[in-house]
Amino acid sequence: MEADWIWGLAGGLLIGFAGAIYLWGNGRIMGASGILGGLVDGSASNEWLERGLFIVGVVLMPALLYPLFNEVNTHISPNYAVLIGGGLLVGIGTRVANGCTSGHGVCGISRLSLRGIAATVFYLLAGGVSVLVFRHLLGVI
Amino acid sequence: MRNLISLLAGAVFGAGLFISGMTDTAKVQGWLDIFGNWDPTLAFVLGGAILPMFVAWRMTPGRRPLTATLFPPQPPVRIDARLAVGSALFGAGWGLSGLCPGPAMASLAYGGSLHWIFFAAMVAGMVLTPSLLRMFQR
Numbered sequence: 001m002e003a004d005w006i007w008g009l010a011g012g013l014l015i016g017f018a019g020a021i022y023l024w025g026n027g028r029i030m031g032a033s034g035i036l037g038g039l040v041d042g043s044a045s046n047e048w049l050e051r052g053l054f055i056v057g058v059v060l061m062p063a064l065l066y067p068l069f070n071e072v073n074t075h076i077s078p079n080y081a082v083l084i085g086g087g088l089l090v091g092i093g094t095r096v097a098n099g100c101t102s103g104h105g106v107c108g109i110s111r112l113s114l115r116g117i118a119a120t121v122f123y124l125l126a127g128g129v130s131v132l133v134f135r136h137l138l139g140v141i
Numbered sequence: 142m143r144n145l146i147s148l149l150a151g152a153v154f155g156a157g158l159f160i161s162g163m164t165d166t167a168k169v170q171g172w173l174d175i176f177g178n179w180d181p182t183l184a185f186v187l188g189g190a191i192l193p194m195f196v197a198w199r200m201t202p203g204r205r206p207l208t209a210t211l212f213p214p215q216p217p218v219r220i221d222a223r224l225a226v227g228s229a230l231f232g233a234g235w236g237l238s239g240l241c242p243g244p245a246m247a248s249l250a251y252g253g254s255l256h257w258i259f260f261a262a263m264v265a266g267m268v269l270t271p272s273l274l275r276m277f278q279r
């Protein structure tokens with residue numbers, strides 16, 4: 001896709017609007033790891049339908065949009081160790097930190113929350129080091 | 142009503158993740174690759190997402206959400222080891238795989254079986270976390 005930044009900006013605005021809908025509608029912070037995590041670890045069992053429907057929306061909308069775009073490729077690694085190791089790290093890390101890119105990043109920074117800003121600095125730095133190590137030093141990605 | 146709002150917010154979030162390129166692991170790793178061939182696209186995604194949310198937060202004082210009595214309370218200002226260690230683990234996994242939790246869900250329907258393997262591992266990590274935290278706090 002050419003003009004990637006236009007798609008990035010348009011998609012970013014939609015992500016922000018989604019967060020605003022969730023905040024003003026349900027009085028909640030739209031954090032992907034919190035919504036999914038509370039559902040799977042049983043800590044939010046009284047809200048399973050609300051959270052489940054959010055996830056249904058997240059999963060289904062791209063499926064509807066997918067046929068409208070050509071050459072969509074997620075470039076995901078075929079290496080099972082990368083997928084399982086990465087998945088475990090993302091799952092554990094976001095639950096330990098109580099937030100991910102959407103909760104700490106989008107919702108936290110926009111609220112000028114010190115915790116959100118600090119978390120974002122930590123995971124961006126760790127992400128940079130991770131790509132440096134796994135791509136440039138070890139060559140596994 | 143809350144359920145409908147959740148579905149709508151999820152759908153708009155999913156659309157945003159899909160068209161922004163956040164579900165493309167090569168794009169995410171390109172953005173994190175500050176020592177290599179850096180790709181700045183994700184700065185536009187993050188900037189674009191913060192803009193409406195900034196306005197949304199600014200409008201909250203003195204008002205209330207549609208279906209709840211209160212907006213989320215201010216989080217504590219304390220930056221503790223849990224926040225730092227958790228974010229570092231998350232960042233390491235994000236760099237390794239190119240996926241964070243939102244895009245990991247948004248790519249399930251069209252990305253193929255490899256995305257389900259990542260998703261299963263991520264959910265396993267989320268389920269394991271309360272026991273891991275208890276182990277370390279003992």
